[in-house]
Amino acid sequence: MAPEQRFDDAIIASELVKTFGPKRALDGFDLRVATGEVHGFLGPNGAGKSTTIRVLLGLIRADEGEVSLLGGDPWRDAVALHRRLAYVPGDVTLWPTLSGGESIDLLGRLRGGLDPRRRADLVERFELDTTVKGRAYSKGNRQKVALVAALAADVELLLMDEPTSGLDPLMEALFQEVVREAAGDGRTVLLSSHILAEVEALAQRVTIIRAGRTVQTGTLAELRSLTRTTVQVGLRDADGARAALAERVHDLRSDDGHLTFDVEATALDEVLAALPAHGVTSLVAHPPTLEDLFLRQYSDELDALQVPER
């Protein structure tokens, strides 16, 4: 990795617009990924994550806006930039007649060689049978082939588009481990996902896209300040609890001895400590889903809480 790159942003995209016929897949989208960070890229299906990554790869050209990737133009300098990055698609299609091992080695050679020790290590850890022909792999195993090929390459930037779709929980955990190792080696990772937990486990900073626009970008701590746990609690003294909690929680509603409210992660300890005094009869808590977060983005009353955009 060139030292002058270290303090630059690996990816800067501003005001990107990409239309497919009448559909505006990207509609003024902004993204900044600092060199060396694992950057989470969150959004629901169809929000424009894959379109963004295809623009960053120079496979499609943005209609409007500026993009800089590793200091170059991803459309014009595609080949030179591709030497320095690796890509894992969300839905890997392999050559049906090539074995997984042949595909990995072909992709490695086209990139200019891969580290045989790292390849062997990854194949072993992902428990991948490399002799199986492309058409015979399950979805998860096709994903592993692409992951091994990308992670065994000596590159500065990893572009991953929902890379864990189809992986089982064990492999998902292993994936997080190898991405952490890659980040430890100083690589930059753009990790697109719709699974909040995966991004929380890996990313330092996060950008949220919805309908082709950046709705949120910031550090994970900033994001967490927006994430609230929804709690439903049955109480013998619901009215007393309601008075005690009113200042500490959001969206407080009461219904026949039950209270439902949202609580910030930072206030959780305090709120739970206050409950036993009012006689808890039942308790259900669920963590904020990505969808909750999006809903919040569109809720006027919470505008004041928005983290300022970088």
Place this chain on the structure above:
Amino acid sequence: MTTTPTPTPAPASTRGPTSALTGTGPLLRLALRADRWRIVVWALAVAWLTVVSVQSYDDLFGTPELLASRATLISSPAATAMAGPGYGLDDYTLGALVANELALWVMIPVAIMAVLAVTRHLRQPEEDGRLELVRSAPVGAAAPVVAGLLAAAVGVLAVGATTFVGLLTTDLDPAGSALMCASVVVVALVLAGASAVASQLAGHARAASSLGMAAIGVAFVLRAVGDVRGPQSTSVWTWLSPFGWSQATAPYTENRWWPLAIGLVATTVSVAVAFALAGRRDLGRGLLHERPGRATGRLRGVVGLTWRRQRTSILSWAAAVVLCGALVGLLADAITDFVADQPTFDELFGAGDPTASAFALYSVFLGVLAFAYATTAVGAVHAEEVSGRGATLLALPVQRTRWLGAQVGLAAVAAAVMLLVAGLVMGLTAAASLGDTSRIAPLVGAAAVTIPGVLCVLGVAVLVLGLVPRAFVVVWAYVAYVGVMAMFGDILPDGADAGSPFTYLPALPADPMSWPPVVACTLVALVAVALGLAAFRRRDLQA
């Protein structure tokens, strides 16, 4: 794939009895809905070309004298190999001519359509995972197979019926037309049945359709050999081929319906075999199992990958082209003897050498096969792009022009090499059968001179891929047009063949060599490829 019926009683909500055929109706409607435009286009194209050809034959050979001389010409072994068993040559009528010379060329495309339809309905949904979804619904194990075969049959019948209606507008006897269209339908059904068996054997959809296409090729060669060896279906070889059965009906002359029974029995048997085999295999797998691949790869780049992906296709097409060249060459002495026995030929064709004319036509036929291959190769590039594998490679340090250029270059080289080898084999076999080594060079030249024409078609394919990839089917329409014009341009209305490069290339060895059209076609091809590459570099990759 067998299902083990559980003895538990059906839930109360289940209406009506369920069987292996449950769900056939909706699946058939779905298949026909997916195929409706395809069927309409095939039906109209086949019917239109058939009617136009009949009318052209009528215009060209309007008098009994002209028909008699045509009969003499077509009874040559080389012409017989490409036409039919020669019923009614003694009293050659328009009907006899159509049955003898045109019917086969209606049967072949309809058979191809049937083979492709069967694999598309029987194997492709398995590969896509669609069938899993369908089978998870209350659908009988046999329903998808039955629905797929019925959809293919409906397509074939639609083509046959449309062609029959079209032929009613001509001077031909309607009873004979009905028999000819029925013969076309039956040969297509036989090959659909063979394709259904292939769909159970092959490991994947592409291999299944290749097996079906190979069956068409084998059936064609068997009847060609048979018709040359024994006129009017007297050779055993003819009776080994479904085309032989359907041509033995002799529409407009003998008007025999019984040979169609053989085809219907063969269809029934092969469909029964397909069902028996279908019960013995797992979903998504063929009966012929695949060996595991190597754990590490040796492929180094795009060219190596393309060769690996295309080699089976290249070698099969090359085998077909070279085999045709050899067949023509081996018939050279028969053609020459035939010409020597027919003094009327000189009067009919003036100074022209009929042997050379025959070789010129066969060389163009080799060219047609070669550009059909080249188009499949460019179509494979399009499939790579749409599948996402193109994006996987282009996300690596691989230039777009190199990725596309390597694949197009390999297709061009493969097409040129297969033509040169076929020309050489045609020359060598002709020299051997005639005992005249001076035949070799002109026949190599005759095959070589079609290369610029093949490259033009390749150029059009690359141009469309670069500019409007979604409209790639247009290329196949152009391929069909050039193929028809190259083979039948003479009998079609003047000017219809203006868009085919073979109209301008010298018909070696009958015509003298002429460089300007060769250079012009090569330049057109190069410009088209260059424009296609440039357009591909500038456009978005398709997802």
